[in-house]
Amino acid sequence: xxxxxxxxxxxxTVSMDDPLSKVKELFDRHRFHHLLVAEAGQLVGVVSDRxxxxxxxxxxxxLSETTRDLASLNKRVHQITTHxxxxxxxxxxxxxxxxxxxxHPISCIPIVDAENRPLGIVSWRDILKTxx
Numbered sequence: 001x002x003x004x005x006x007x008x009x010x011x012x013t014v015s016m017d018d019p020l021s022k023v024k025e026l027f028d029r030h031r032f033h034h035l036l037v038a039e040a041g042q043l044v045g046v047v048s049d050r051x052x053x054x055x056x057x058x059x060x061x062x063l064s065e066t067t068r069d070l071a072s073l074n075k076r077v078h079q080i081t082t083h084x085x086x087x088x089x090x091x092x093x094x095x096x097x098x099x100x101x102x103x104h105p106i107s108c109i110p111i112v113d114a115e116n117r118p119l120g121i122v123s124w125r126d127i128l129k130t131x132x
Contacts, residue, residue, distance in 0.1 A: 003097050004090035006130050007111045007120030013038040014047065014077050021073040023052055034108040034121060037081045042116045045081035046108060055080045087112045090119055094130065097122050 013036045014023060026035060027049050037045035057069035086100055087110045097109055101124050111120040 001094050001130070002090060003088055003092050003094055003109075003111055003122050004120070006094060006126045007090070007122045008032070008126065009120045011036045011110070011118050011121045013118060015039060016044065016076065016078040016081065018077045019073060020052060020055060020075045020077070020080070023047060023077060024056065024073065027052060034123065036110055036118045036121065037077055038118055043085070043087065043110055043112050043118045045077075045083045046085045046110060047077060047081050048107065051080045051082070085110055087116075088122070089113070094127060098127060101127070 011034075012026060012030065012032070014026070016037060016039055023035060027033075033049045035047045036043055037047060055072065055075055057065075057072045059065045059069040060073070086104060086106060088097060088100070090111050090113070092111075100106070100109055108121050108123045110118055111122060113119055
C-alpha cells in the first residue's frame, strides 16, 4: 500500500517569516500536530506543536504573563523549524514510512511531488490507524 492512501491531504503550510503567533493560532484552532513550512511552493521544513511549546513562554495566557512572555509570540518560524525534513513520494510504500519512523526520531513525514511541493503528511498515528 502506498502512503498516498493514508496521508492527510492538503496540509496547512506557513512561511519562514510567519510569526509564532500565527503558528499558535493554527494549532489552537485545528486538531493537527504538524505544519509544513514552504517557500515559493516548495517544502523547506516542518514545525511541530512540541517545537512551538519549547519556543513560547509557559506564562502566555496566565495571570503571570508579562510583556516579555508575549514577545516570544513575535519569534519567526525559521527560528524553530526543522530544516530539510525527511520526505517521501506519494508512491512510496507504507513499509518505507514505518522504516523511517523506526530509524529516525520524527513523528511525521511530509509527502512531496517531484518538485518538492507538499502534497500531504503521514504521521505515525496514520500508520496505526491503517493497522487497526
